[in-house]
Amino acid sequence: MRNTWLSFSALLLVFLALSVQAVDTNAVTAIVGGTVVDLEGKAPIENAVIVVEGERIATIGVAGSVEIPDGAEQIDVKGAWLIPGLMNMHVHLGLVLPGKMKAELHNESEAALALRMAMNARESLQAGVTTIRLTGDLHQADLALMRAINKGQADGPRIFSAGQALTIVAGHGSKKEGRKKFSGPDELVKGARTQISAGAKWIKIAISGGIATDGGGLAEALMMPEEIQAVIDAAHRFGVKVTAHSGSPVATSIAVDYGLDCVEHGYFLDRPTLKKMKEHGTWLVPTIVVSQPASAPFFERIGSPPWYLKRRDSAGKAHWKALQMAIEEGVNIALGTDQMPAEPNDGTTATAREAQYYVEAGMTPLQALRSATIETARMLEAEDETGTLEQGKYADIVAVDRDPTQDIKALRNILLVMKGGKVYRNKL
Ligand SMILES: [Zn+2]
Numbered sequence: 001m002r003n004t005w006l007s008f009s010a011l012l013l014v015f016l017a018l019s020v021q022a023v024d025t026n027a028v029t030a031i032v033g034g035t036v037v038d039l040e041g042k043a044p045i046e047n048a049v050i051v052v053e054g055e056r057i058a059t060i061g062v063a064g065s066v067e068i069p070d071g072a073e074q075i076d077v078k079g080a081w082l083i084p085g086l087m088n089m090h091v092h093l094g095l096v097l098p099g100k101m102k103a104e105l106h107n108e109s110e111a112a113l114a115l116r117m118a119m120n121a122r123e124s125l126q127a128g129v130t131t132i133r134l135t136g137d138l139h140q141a142d143l144a145l146m147r148a149i150n151k152g153q154a155d156g157p158r159i160f161s162a163g164q165a166l167t168i169v170a171g172h173g174s175k176k177e178g179r180k181k182f183s184g185p186d187e188l189v190k191g192a193r194t195q196i197s198a199g200a201k202w203i204k205i206a207i208s209g210g211i212a213t214d215g216g217g218l219a220e221a222l223m224m225p226e227e228i229q230a231v232i233d234a235a236h237r238f239g240v241k242v243t244a245h246s247g248s249p250v251a252t253s254i255a256v257d258y259g260l261d262c263v264e265h266g267y268f269l270d271r272p273t274l275k276k277m278k279e280h281g282t283w284l285v286p287t288i289v290v291s292q293p294a295s296a297p298f299f300e301r302i303g304s305p306p307w308y309l310k311r312r313d314s315a316g317k318a319h320w321k322a323l324q325m326a327i328e329e330g331v332n333i334a335l336g337t338d339q340m341p342a343e344p345n346d347g348t349t350a351t352a353r354e355a356q357y358y359v360e361a362g363m364t365p366l367q368a369l370r371s372a373t374i375e376t377a378r379m380l381e382a383e384d385e386t387g388t389l390e391q392g393k394y395a396d397i398v399a400v401d402r403d404p405t406q407d408i409k410a411l412r413n414i415l416l417v418m419k420g421g422k423v424y425r426n427k428l
Pocket residue numbers: 090092135338
């Protein structure tokens with residue numbers, strides 16, 4: 001009897017231990033020996049100790065000044081540089097592009113889509129990207145995945161989603177399978193409210209044509225001013241920000257006047273429009289990597305048709321010039337790729353290559369790093385929770401092998417990824 005009781009207790013203990021491990025909110029980890037990059041451009045913290053309790057940073061400082069709690073698990077990152085988890089602000093986890101890829105995914109079920117998106121989320125995290133903004137996915141699979149990740153049922157970055165993008169009849173994206181189209185201010189307002197009600201934290205509108213669809217010219221203002229105004233007003237009343245797919249200076253200028261928060265791509269933006277964006281504090285998410293040579297092998301791999309490649313090339317030069325001008329004018333820039341964050345590009349990921357392009361276009365490495373971390377957090381109004389390595393913030397930490405404020409190519413090699421205190425990658 002006594003033996004039975006003992007073994008029962010032992011079993012119970014094992015069971016309790018296992019369940020604690022599964023939802024280990026009290027785990028203490030000390031990341032020791034690394035150099036913590038300062039995003040204000042000040043000297044880094046060398047030989048640092050970061051104590052992580054649960055999902056947040058408890059203390060951070062030079063070794064010796066920080067007490068490592070008894071029983072803390074230690075991760076030795078000697079020789080590595082520590083930065084906040086990267087953020088990518090233009091992602092479609094369920095991305096489908098014209099050509100072979102579209103043919104293969106024809107009639108994809110919603111369940112299959114959700115599983116493909118979960119895989120892409122997992123790979124994004126592996127690439128050091130701990131926060132993403134989704135700028136248009138279908139069937140609310142994005143919102144389901146966001147909830148699953150928050151509950152620990154799936155691995156992936158923190159998700160801020162715009163739900164389904166609001167596209168007008170005949171506009172950019174309107175011919176995509178399974179997508180609802182809108183016409184007139186009333187329908188767009190209803191569309192925005194529907195997305196907000198479902199859990200969207202942003203609203204995305206398509207106000208000009210795009211590369212990937214034949215829905216109107218890239219530089220044309222396709223959505224009417226009253227439609228743009230109505231949808232921005234409707235979203236702002238709920239405290240929800242609005243971002244616009246736009247290649248058009250005219251459409252962008254109108255939308256910025258109505259309080260647009262963010263512009264995606266900006267292929268043909270001119271200096272006056274960029275100056276206006278600077279004045280209004282409007283954000284630009286360049287997604288430069290999609291129109292530049294580094295992504296050419298990607299488009300070959302997915303079997304993009306000739307019309308698509310032509311459209312992409314014709315936008316590429318203007319897009320590059322627009323980015324250079326935006327940097328010169330000091331427009332707020334948040335990093336985004338419009339490819340999967342982990343998509344192979346030029347021997348690295350789309351996210352790392354995008355940041356490298358920013359430096360090639362005129363940013364300092366520190367500015368490029370900020371556009372993938374603290375600036376981005378500021379755009380999301382999440383800077384109290386993430387975006388820097390500071391006490392009280394989420395322990396979203398990435399280790400690289402060089403100082404990225406000296407050489408942005410450091411982002412090409414991600415050694416360690418921690419999100420919310422949990423390690424998802426360790427190549428140290
Ligand atoms: Zn996109």
